[in-house]
Amino acid sequence: MPELPEVETTLRGVAPYLLGRRIVDVDVRERRLRWPVPKEIDALVGVTVKGASRRAKYLLFDVGRGTVILHLGMSGSLRVSDPDVEWRKHDQLGLRIDSGKELRFHDPRRFGCVLFCKGDPAKHKLIRDLGPEPFAEEFDANYLSAQAKGKKVAIKQLVMNSHVVVGVGNIYACEALFMAGIHPSRAAGRIGRVRLARLVAAIKEVLGQSIEQGGTTLRDFLREDGEPGYFKQSLRVYDREGEPCRECGATVKRIVQTGRSTFYCPKCQR
DNA sequence: AAAACTACCTGAGTGC
DNA sequence: TGCACTCAGGTAGTTT
Numbered sequence: 001m002p003e004l005p006e007v008e009t010t011l012r013g014v015a016p017y018l019l020g021r022r023i024v025d026v027d028v029r030e031r032r033l034r035w036p037v038p039k040e041i042d043a044l045v046g047v048t049v050k051g052a053s054r055r056a057k058y059l060l061f062d063v064g065r066g067t068v069i070l071h072l073g074m075s076g077s078l079r080v081s082d083p084d085v086e087w088r089k090h091d092q093l094g095l096r097i098d099s100g101k102e103l104r105f106h107d108p109r110r111f112g113c114v115l116f117c118k119g120d121p122a123k124h125k126l127i128r129d130l131g132p133e134p135f136a137e138e139f140d141a142n143y144l145s146a147q148a149k150g151k152k153v154a155i156k157q158l159v160m161n162s163h164v165v166v167g168v169g170n171i172y173a174c175e176a177l178f179m180a181g182i183h184p185s186r187a188a189g190r191i192g193r194v195r196l197a198r199l200v201a202a203i204k205e206v207l208g209q210s211i212e213q214g215g216t217t218l219r220d221f222l223r224e225d226g227e228p229g230y231f232k233q234s235l236r237v238y239d240r241e242g243e244p245c246r247e248c249g250a251t252v253k254r255i256v257q258t259g260r261s262t263f264y265c266p267k268c269q270r
Numbered sequence: 271a272a273a274a275c276t277a278c279c280t281g282a283g284t285g286c
Numbered sequence: 287t288g289c290a291c292t293c294a295g296g297t298a299g300t301t302t
Contacts, residue, residue, distance in 0.1 A: 002295060002296085003295060003296090006295075032279095034278065034279095034296095034297090034298090057296075057297095071296080071297090072295095072296090073278095073279095073295095073296060073297085074279085074294070074295060074296055074297095075279085075280075075281090075294085075295080075296095090280080107279095107280095108279080108280050108281065109278085109279045109280050109281085109294090109296095110278075110279055110280080111278065111279065111296060111297085112296090126297095126298085151272085152272085152273085153272075153273070157273090160296095162296095162297075169295060169296070170294095170295060170296085171295060172295095216295080238295095258273090258274070258275085259274095259275085260294095261293085261294085
């Protein structure tokens with residue numbers, strides 16, 4: 001479910017409840033996430049949360065002695081609730097905060113993870129080889145053309161590769177390619193620099209717009225307060241197979257690329 | 271080196 | 287109602 005805007009929305013939602021607060025209890029009800037939840041998580045009782053940030057789709061909570069690394073996977077979400085609220089099915093763990101609130105990690109498919117990193121999280125195995133953030137200045141037309149040069153891989157796969165740029169998942173890859181007028185199957189190395197510049201701008205724009213609207217609720221994404229995101233109504237091609245293109249009226253097509261659905265307008269995207 | 275494929279899971283929806 | 291099947295927003299790790 002969650003792509004970068006949903007992760008950013010989650011971060012902004014939970015940070016105020018955590019920053020400067022002490023964890024007073026930890027309740028791990030299911031250790032079998034993507035990787036087993038380590039014992040250091042149980043040992044967080046008594047620590048103070050000093051920072052909350054995001055790198056790619058990883059949420060990072062600085063607790064002084066180390067960093068909690070949390071990924072929502074395909075179906076994860078965080079919710080701030082009152083401790084007496086009944087645990088839902090697939091609520092995998094909860095952190096009681098000294099404010100009286102409880103942060104719960106909910107993840108039906110268990111593709112998410114909750115890990116602990118002792119040293120600099122930037123050096124962590126899951127994080128150290130990631131590409132630039134999409135909003136970083138270094139992610140520009142020069143950079144993307146250098147990455148695309150000589151590559152035969154489809155442009156959609158290139159921008160979804162986290163070693164190239166982070167945070168562009170299936171929905172926003174489709175949307176950005178539509179905005180840039182680029183066919184998702186086009187070989188990355190055969191796209192001119194002007195069009196790549198347009199794609200870079202589109203990625204920044206679509207992610208920014210979605211964050212402003214609280215992310216995209218497609219099927220089940222809910223924010224930390226249980227509210228949906230409102231970007232779905234702004235989707236131009238994603239999940240719109242058979243419907244008319246909002247620009248030209250042509251029928252939106254769906255194809256499958258490396259096992260994932262791609263939606264595009266055959267007239268607007270070449 | 272690059273590209274393709276596998277694996278990890280549950281739940282919703284569809285067609286019979 | 288029930289069963290079989292497909293599909294879903296991610297990504298590390300393995301194979302080709």
